[in-house]
Amino acid sequence: xxxxxxxxxxxxxxxxxxxxxxxxxxxxxxxxxxxxxxxxxxxxxxxxxxxxxxxxxxxxxxxxxxxxxxxxxxxxxxxxxxxxxxxxxxxxxxxxxxxxxxxxxxxxxxxxxxxxxxxxxxxxxxxxxxxxxxxxxxxxxxxxxxxxxxxxxxxxxxxxxxxxxxxxxxxxxxxxxxxxxxxxxxxxxxxxxxxxxxxxxxxxxxxxxxxxxxxxxxxxxxxxxxxxxxxxxxxxx
Amino acid sequence: xxxxxxxxxxxxxxxxxxxxxxxxxxxxxxxxxxxxxxxxxxxxxxxxxxxxxxxxxxxxxxxxxxxxxxxxxxxxxxxxxxxxxxxxxxxxxxxxxxxxxxxxxxxxxxxxxxxxxxxxxxxxxxxxxxxxxxxxxxxxxxxxxxxxxxxxxxxxxxxxxxxxxxxxxxxxxxxxxxxxxxxxxxxxxxxxxxxxxxxxxxxxxxxxxxxxxxxxxxxxxxxxxxxxxxxxxxxxx
DNA sequence: CGCCCCATTGAAGGGTTTCAATTATCGTGG
DNA sequence: CCACGATAATTGAAACCCTTCAATGGGGCG
Numbered sequence: 119x120x121x122x123x124x125x126x127x128x129x130x131x132x133x134x135x136x137x138x139x140x141x142x143x144x145x146x147x148x149x150x151x152x153x154x155x156x157x158x159x160x161x162x163x164x165x166x167x168x169x170x171x172x173x174x175x176x177x178x179x180x181x182x183x184x185x186x187x188x189x190x191x192x193x194x195x196x197x198x199x200x201x202x203x204x205x206x207x208x209x210x211x212x213x214x215x216x217x218x219x220x221x222x223x224x225x226x227x228x229x230x231x232x233x234x235x236x237x238x239x240x241x242x243x244x245x246x247x248x249x250x251x252x253x254x255x256x257x258x259x260x261x262x263x264x265x266x267x268x269x270x271x272x273x274x275x276x277x278x279x280x281x282x283x284x285x286x287x288x289x290x291x292x293x294x295x296x297x298x299x300x301x302x303x304x305x306x307x308x309x310x311x312x313x314x315x316x317x318x319x320x321x322x323x324x325x326x327x328x329x330x331x332x333x334x335x336x337x338x339x340x341x342x343x344x345x346x347x348x349x350x351x352x353x354x355x
Numbered sequence: 356x357x358x359x360x361x362x363x364x365x366x367x368x369x370x371x372x373x374x375x376x377x378x379x380x381x382x383x384x385x386x387x388x389x390x391x392x393x394x395x396x397x398x399x400x401x402x403x404x405x406x407x408x409x410x411x412x413x414x415x416x417x418x419x420x421x422x423x424x425x426x427x428x429x430x431x432x433x434x435x436x437x438x439x440x441x442x443x444x445x446x447x448x449x450x451x452x453x454x455x456x457x458x459x460x461x462x463x464x465x466x467x468x469x470x471x472x473x474x475x476x477x478x479x480x481x482x483x484x485x486x487x488x489x490x491x492x493x494x495x496x497x498x499x500x501x502x503x504x505x506x507x508x509x510x511x512x513x514x515x516x517x518x519x520x521x522x523x524x525x526x527x528x529x530x531x532x533x534x535x536x537x538x539x540x541x542x543x544x545x546x547x548x549x550x551x552x553x554x555x556x557x558x559x560x561x562x563x564x565x566x567x568x569x570x571x572x573x574x575x576x577x578x579x580x581x582x583x584x585x586x587x588x589x590x591x592x
Numbered sequence: 593c594g595c596c597c598c599a600t601t602g603a604a605g606g607g608t609t610t611c612a613a614t615t616a617t618c619g620t621g622g
Numbered sequence: 623c624c625a626c627g628a629t630a631a632t633t634g635a636a637a638c639c640c641t642t643c644a645a646t647g648g649g650g651c652g
Contacts (some may be wrong), residue, residue, distance in 0.1 A: 259451065
């Protein structure tokens with residue numbers, strides 16, 4: 119069974135540089151001569167490795183090339199609270215410009231390679247390149263918009279609806295990065311999904327089972343096949 | 356009874372210009388000669404007046420001078436979903452840079468006066484003033500950070516805790532704007548609070564009653580007096 | 593192949609919502 | 623200034639959804 123899914127979107131999924139959120143404004147492409155000072159390309163981290171600890175000095179953004187990371191804080195009672203999953207093409211750290219510190223821990227969900235983009239050097243680049251400036255504004259603003267949608271998801275929707283929205287958003291995110299497919303390989307565990315959605319593992323599992331009974335999707339471990347995209351969208355209102 | 360509270364923080368509460376989120380970088384202060392082209396100061400709106408409708412072209416930010424506004428979308432089933440309250444000194448519209456459209460409706464909660472800051476002109480100002488640029492980056496980044504905290508609030512906390520966090524955050528926001536006081540006049544109704552926190556009116560009301568039984572605060576209509584700030588903070592873990 | 597972890601499923605309990613009724617507050621006009 | 627009506631807020635009881643606790647099943651990795 120698994121062999122049906124595995125080739126469709128494996129852990130080694132990555133975006134070509136021109137499809138990442140930096141897009142055609144990738145700093146190395148713009149400034150070949152500065153390559154290496156602004157951007158350390160393709161640094162690798164192992165599954166469960168911590169890229170960044172909360173409250174350490176903010177020095178650089180992380181742009182996911184392959185794999186995936188989660189951002190989370192540790193609450194007073196030593197629980198994890200995940201507030202973001204980042205997939206290939208995504209940029210991590212935009213929330214840190216104001217605080218100058220990392221507001222979250224960043225941990226690799228699988229083996230992950232990233233481009234590391236130094237904050238200070240990006241800022242100096244902004245001064246001499248209007249396109250880079252506009253891009254960074256756009257990325258920041260888009261991040262806010264995404265969080266607004268997440269807030270909406272939490273405060274308005276029930277468990278089934280939240281999960282439907284979550285899976286659909288994963289579909290859309292892959293699509294935006296040029297991987298339009300009804301077959302999704304989850305980078306994160308059920309526990310991570312539950313935590314992120316403000317639910318328990320059991321509830322997520324039960325909702326997935328309901329979706330399968332309704333023939334909306336099939337879920338087998340980390341492999342999800344969307345069988346009725348419209349029904350999935352409807353569930354999220 | 357009401358007369359005890361009313362003078363403490365009335366509807367006419369406003370921040371002096373140097374305490375708003377724009378701070379010492381207020382555009383009119385920086386560029387006296389450009390005043391009027393970049394910023395229309397102190398436009399007034401009546402209670403319940405809609406400043407902006409969702410999906411209209413994004414042209415300007417709104418900086419609250421006095422009063423308050425809420426941002427919200429209307430869901431498919433014609434319900435409101437509030438995702439932000441903006442108090443004097445706050446800036447509205449940062450999420451619109453990427454979409455070039457307003458992502459939310461903006462409505463005045465009370466009679467409200469705002470500074471209207473044109474987007475295009477702010478952008479040209481950014482090119483010639485590094486401080487303005489850094490400020491805008493900071494505001495954007497801070498907005499992301501705030502939404503992260505809101506997401507945390509939703510997914511991790513129960514009704515009592517959410518409400519405690521909400522009231523405490525109002526206290527902190529007034530404090531940051533130079534109005535440090537345990538007496539808070541709510542700009543929004545119970546219905547708005549409930550909607551924002553993902554709860555029902557009844558749950559909010561019951562939680563408030565519990566807080567009063569524990570002598571943590573007193574709530575009378577829109578007037579709240581925090582009687583035990585530490586206990587309130589503890590409730591939010 | 594076997595172990596361990598992750599995921600699934602079931603049943604009971606708790607918190608929030610829903611529905612309903614009452615009380616309080618605000619704005620308006622006499 | 624008080625009275626009135628309309629709106630907002632509070633309180634109660636039942637229903638529902640999600641969580642919690644517990645047990646079973648399955649998949650991945652050494």
